[in-house]
Amino acid sequence: xxxxxxxxxxxxxxxxxxxxxxxxxxxxxxxxxxxxxxxxxxxxxxxxxxxxxxxxxxxxxxxxxxxxxxxxxxxxxxxxxxxxxxxxxxxxxxxxxxxxxxxxxxxxxxxxxxxxxxxxxxxxxxxxxxxxxxxxxxxxxxxxxxxxxxxxxxxxxxxxxxxxxxxxxxxxxxxxxxxxxxxxxxxxxxxxxxxxxxxxxxxxxxx
Numbered sequence: 790x791x792x793x794x795x796x797x798x799x800x801x802x803x804x805x806x807x808x809x810x811x812x813x814x815x816x817x818x819x820x821x822x823x824x825x826x827x828x829x830x831x832x833x834x835x836x837x838x839x840x841x842x843x844x845x846x847x848x849x850x851x852x853x854x855x856x857x858x859x860x861x862x863x864x865x866x867x868x869x870x871x872x873x874x875x876x877x878x879x880x881x882x883x884x885x886x887x888x889x890x891x892x893x894x895x896x897x898x899x900x901x902x903x904x905x906x907x908x909x910x911x912x913x914x915x916x917x918x919x920x921x922x923x924x925x926x927x928x929x930x931x932x933x934x935x936x937x938x939x940x941x942x943x944x945x946x947x948x949x950x951x952x953x954x955x956x957x958x959x960x961x962x963x964x965x966x967x968x969x970x971x972x973x974x975x976x977x978x979x980x981x982x983x984x985x986x987x988x989x990x991x992x993x994x995x996x
Contacts, residue, residue, distance in 0.1 A: 790895040791816065791870030793976060794877070794950070797903035798939040799932065800913035801961040802968070803874070806903065809969050810872055814976070817865045820874040824857045825849065835860070855885045862893050870898075878942045883949045898979040900950040901972055902943060903961030907936055955979065 791814055797803035811818055828836030835856050839849045854876070862871070877883040890896050905913075911932050918926030925931045950956035957975050959968065 790868070791976065791980065792873070792890065792895060792897050793870065794873045794897055794900040795903075795972075796875075796900060796943055796946070797961060798905060798910055798936050798943075800910040800917065801903040801905045802965065803903055805965060806969055806972060807872055807874055809965075810972065810976075813969075813973065814872075815869040816872040817861075817868040817870070818874060819858060819861055819871050819876070821854055821857070821876045824861060825854075828857055828860075833860075851879075851882055851885055854882070855889055858886070859889050859892075862889070866893070873897075877946055880945050880949045883946050897950070897955060898981065899955045899957060899975060900947070901975055902947060902956070902958045903968070904958050905961040907933065909962060910936055 793810065793814075793816065795803055795807055795810070797806075807818065810816060825836075825839055829840045830836070835853055839853050839857075842849055842853075858876070865871075873886070877886050887896065911929055914926045914932045915929065917923075925935065947956050947958075959971050959975075961968065
């Protein structure tokens, strides 16, 4: 099973590369935001707990998020692998994810972070804001705050995976296909010794 953590600040092109990786390696896409919304919509125990906390203005605790990921892993046991989108964001979450994956007899193969300088990110997001309709893509101060938060969080998680010799940083500026080729090279270097046969269809966990 090939499990990839793909990181990148807002506007780094992570979404574009994620879709290409899903198609190339037949991975199941695990977005914590999508999982959260799906659990709430389905009215599951985890979803109801998360909604109650959110309604009270509180953050959803790690154990609830990990529980949702565990549920998704259980529903996709025949997957060729998973691509984790925006998770883990803290060292504690990374350690919990390692433990969860170990329970499913698998592990994170590598973490790849797309690096783009702040000015370029601001430029990209302001441009995206013209069509995305997202308020946080239209306010430069909010964009810079999001980038700062990402950099702070990722620095810690990067160190965690670097200690396992699994962290790689790539320049996120340039030709999309060229960047994708570099990502694939890194992923292939971390391919499990006995990789499972890829599933026939591309599957994606989302709301």
